[in-house]
Amino acid sequence: MQIILHFFNEKMKKMKYQVTIKNIQTIEELSTYWSTEDYVNLLALYGFPDAKSRNNKELRALLSMALSDYEPNEAAAILLTYKLSEELTEGQIEQISNDMLLDKICEEYPVIKLHAPLFHCNQLLHHAYNGKFPNAKAVILKCKITAEENNILTKEQFLKTLNNGLTEGNLIKRLFEEPMTTAAEFPDADGIVWELNTSDNENYEMITSEYWLDRSDLIASEYEGEVMEEA
Template sequence: MNYKIAIKRIDTVNEVEGYWSTEDLIQLCERFNFPDAATAEVKNLPELLEMAISDYEPNEAAAIVLDYKLGEELNEGQIEQISHNMLIDKVCEEYPEIHMQGRLYHVNQLLFKAYNGKFPNAKASIVHFSMTPTEGEVKELTAENVLKLLNNGLSDRNLIKRLFDDQMTQNIPFPNAAAIIWELNTTDNVNFNLVTSENWINNDDIIASEFEAVLEEIEEED
């Protein structure tokens, strides 16, 4: 199916609002030995958590938050290593397990804010765009569909195109797409915004704000 794509803008942000739920904030406060968080006013929870975190050494705090978000997938040794590496590098951009990068970003930025910049400042991109079929009915698009359709508007220097050229340009599955796109939001399946790392898509990657692309039926691998 043929689509007209328009990239309206890309917002570069230090944090994705609404990621941490009230329950997350309460649970984290308790892990940082602030047990009365459940009775505190919701609007005060972020500040209370920052105060609780600041009583710990940065790497200790990192280990606690990492265990909360990724403890079921990382062992104690991995958490310990990442908690130290986070003070030096943007682990959320470099970690080889792509499906963990989004959560590592949110952990990193929580700590960056709590420690006034002791952690590197990673950034996210919120891409606002539309994808309109030139004929036929509007269909629900997946993260995989969206990335393939965006290909024609991205520079050859774009990291996704460099690492996943075959998946972006050929009729084959792209399983990492759902990990690269942290959030994909739409109310009408035409106007979208997606959230991803600035490392994956940024303003410099865009070579065309309006273009066309063809979405073909993906051939499943045997």
């Protein structure tokens, strides 16, 4: 057993990072998610095919008006089909379009990689129907992460650096204890972290669901993060 453990330790290395949390902000929508092309395409699907000359603000207002001609679940089904027809079956879309009127499906759906697109669909519908759909929220976390090796972090590595600065009750820590604290693969990191951006490999901006992380989950603004990796 000692020989096996010794071999395992030789194959692993612990990378240390200095983490400084700069800001965490709660948002209801990402203004950059839906493109002009999306609005034009959706308006055509909802019966307004001649809207190409309008700006995004006008297109969004017109889309809200177009949605009102449909029952909420019908509008949701059209939107989900447009965005997720390659990921979901017709039956799944019908089920979700009804369920999302009652629950935050964008937080509860078992396929984590679909949480982000479901969130964006949910919020468009929430605002168009004046709250008939539950209001979900996202967070933008800004932090500085430094290490001896100034390499850009993957989504998986980024989440692992957060571990030591999160409460024990944080959902990521509770559901993914092994990948957060060992070198185990963490494929769900790509679904948990919606966007991860950096211009200098030190200052990061991460977008995720409030379901996974909010201000109360942070127990320290500065700490040492650790990431276990294969040597």
